[in-house]
Amino acid sequence: xxxxxxxxxxxxQGNIAALVERIADALANTPHEVIFVDDGSIDGTVMEIQQxxxxxxxxxxxxxxxxxxxxMAAGIEAAQxxxxxxxxxxxxxDPYDIPMMIKxxxxxxxxxxxxxxxxxxxxxxxxxxxxxxxxxxxxxxTGVYISxxxxxxxxxxxxxxxxxxxxxxxxxxIPVLASMYGAKMTEMEVRHHxxxxxxxxxxxxxxxxxxxxxxxxxxxxxYGQRPMHLFGGAGIFxxxxxxxxxxxxALQKIMGTSIGGRPLLFLGLLLTFTGIQLITTGFxxxxxxxxxxESQNKKPYTIKKQITVGFEPETAQTPDSDNRVSGPDxxxxxxx
Numbered sequence: 234x235x236x237x238x239x240x241x242x243x244x245x246q247g248n249i250a251a252l253v254e255r256i257a258d259a260l261a262n263t264p265h266e267v268i269f270v271d272d273g274s275i276d277g278t279v280m281e282i283q284q285x286x287x288x289x290x291x292x293x294x295x296x297x298x299x300x301x302x303x304x305m306a307a308g309i310e311a312a313q314x315x316x317x318x319x320x321x322x323x324x325x326x327d328p329y330d331i332p333m334m335i336k337x338x339x340x341x342x343x344x345x346x347x348x349x350x351x352x353x354x355x356x357x358x359x360x361x362x363x364x365x366x367x368x369x370x371x372x373x374x375t376g377v378y379i380s381x382x383x384x385x386x387x388x389x390x391x392x393x394x395x396x397x398x399x400x401x402x403x404x405x406x407i408p409v410l411a412s413m414y415g416a417k418m419t420e421m422e423v424r425h426h427x428x429x430x431x432x433x434x435x436x437x438x439x440x441x442x443x444x445x446x447x448x449x450x451x452x453x454x455x456y457g458q459r460p461m462h463l464f465g466g467a468g469i470f471x472x473x474x475x476x477x478x479x480x481x482x483a484l485q486k487i488m489g490t491s492i493g494g495r496p497l498l499f500l501g502l503l504l505t506f507t508g509i510q511l512i513t514t515g516f517x518x519x520x521x522x523x524x525x526x527e528s529q530n531k532k533p534y535t536i537k538k539q540i541t542v543g544f545e546p547e548t549a550q551t552p553d554s555d556n557r558v559s560g561p562d563x564x565x566x567x568x569x
Contacts, residue, residue: 235264235265235266235313235314235315235316236260236263236264236265236266236314236315236316236317236318236331236335237265237266237268237308237312237313237314237316237317237318237391238256238260238265238266238267238268238318238320238328238331239268239270239305239308239309239312239317239318239319239320240252240267240268240269240270240308240319240320240321240322241270241272241301241304241305241308241319241321241322242269242270242271242272242274242278242282242304242322243271243272243273243274243278243298243301243304243322244274244275244276244278245274245278245322245323245430246274246276246277246278246281246430247430248322248323248324248430249278249281249282249285249322250281250284250285251324252322252324252328253267253282253285253286253287253290254285255324255327255328255329256328257287258328258329259328259329259331259332260328260331260332262332263331263332263335265289265314266289266290266291266312266313266314267286267287267289267290267291268290268291268292268293268308268311268312269282269286269290269291269292269293269308269322270293270295270304270305270307270308271292271293271294271295271304272295272298272299272300272301272303272304273295273296273297273298273299279292279294291311293307293308293311295307300401300402301402301404302399302400302401302402302403302404303399303400305319305399305404306397306399306400309394309395309397309399310395312391312394312395314391315390315391316335316338316388316389316390316391317388317389317390317391317394317395318331318334318386318387318388318389319385319386319387319389320385320386321385321386323428323430324426324428324430325425325426325427325428326348326384326385326386326423326424326425326426327386327423327424327425327426329424330348330386330423330424331386331388333421334346334348334386334388334421334423335388337419337421338388338390341419342417343417343418343419344389344390344393344411344416344417344418345387345388345389345390345393345408345411345416345417345418345419346387346388346418346419346420346421347379347381347384347387347408347418347419347420347421348381348384348385348386348387348420348421348422348423349380349381349384349420349421349422349423350381350383350384350423350425351422351423351424351425352424352425353425363440364381364383367382367383367405367440367443368380368381368382368383370444370447371405371406371409371447371450374447374450374451375406375409375412375447375450375451375454377408377409377412379408379418379420380420381420382405382406382407382408383405384423385404386423387407389411389416390416393411393414393416396414397410397411397414398410401446401449402442402446403446403449403450405443405446406446406447406450409450409454410450412454413453413454413457457522458522458533460515460518460519460522461515461516461518461519463515464511464512464514464515464518465511465512465515467508467511468507468508468509468510468511468512468513468514468515469508469512470508471504471505471507471508471511472504472505472507472508472509472512473508474504474508475500475501475502475503475504475505475506475507475508476501476505478497478500478501478504479498479501479502479505482495482497482498482501
């Protein structure tokens with residue numbers, strides 16, 4: 234089985250030579266290809282790859298910086314392997330863990346093996362603590378219990394990787410996307426090293442991005458194929474609540490009570506119109522969802538395998554066979 238190693242890189246000139254050597258050594262007994270995706274580097278990263286690359290190495294040079302998710306998606310799309318592994322280009326992930334992950338996937342018949350960074354070599358306050366909080370929030374919100382969402386080192390079967398639907402900055406949520414696809418996942422501890430050269434591209438400033446993407450993931454996971462259940466349910470609740478408030482105020486008006494300056498009147502009207510807007514948004518979202526699937530001939534499901542039991546194809550007859558079937562045929566009997 235061919236393994237595709239997908240490596241997004243950006244300004245990693247000082248790490249390329251050692252990375253190429255370690256991958257070649259770690260996978261010496263594994264048929265593989267290496268796909269570097271240069272995500273808008275402004276140093277000599279591409280030249281380093283060209284200088285030190287071994288056979289079966291491909292370099293995809295993006296025309297500008299798109300982000301790790303897009304670079305990863307480009308590499309996965311180009312991959313030809315039966316298995317695909319993603320790994321960082323900064324040498325913090327260890328290529329020598331890949332054969333163990335392959336063995337785990339084959340022996341236990343998993344679709345995805347995710348790495349857990351053991352003894353993580355990053356700063357405590359700016360990297361480890363925010364990461365632990367983010368992992369906890371993602372697990373609780375999505376119900377996908379993976380220990381380390383931030384570890385890039387992951388091994389996939391090809392069909393899973395190519396159907397993840399990576400857009401924006403969703404690489405952190407790959408386990409959630411794989412779960413939505415129906416993949417069987419496990420995790421195992423992998424080694425983690427201090428950065429060999431260069432500087433980290435991540436900081437505390439990405440917290441809001443992670444939080445907003447989490448909301449998107451929860452929406453995709455629970456309402457991606459039935460958005461009306463979210464918008465319609467909330468809209469009906471608000472509309473009925475506003476209607477009840479307005480009916481109560483109308484009854485008071487009939488009884489002679491002045492309601493013109495009461496805040497409750499404005500609340501009732503606001504809830505009523507907001508409810509109508511949410512219901513209308515649900516209709517529009519349903520139409521967009523159907524357009525998404527039908528315009529591209531997509532299906533809202535994936536067939537993992539098809540099993541046919543008890544089917545025997547009829548033996549082909551040649552024109553000059555005189556309506557006779559050669560060989561034994563215990564299922565046919567001549568007409569009496």
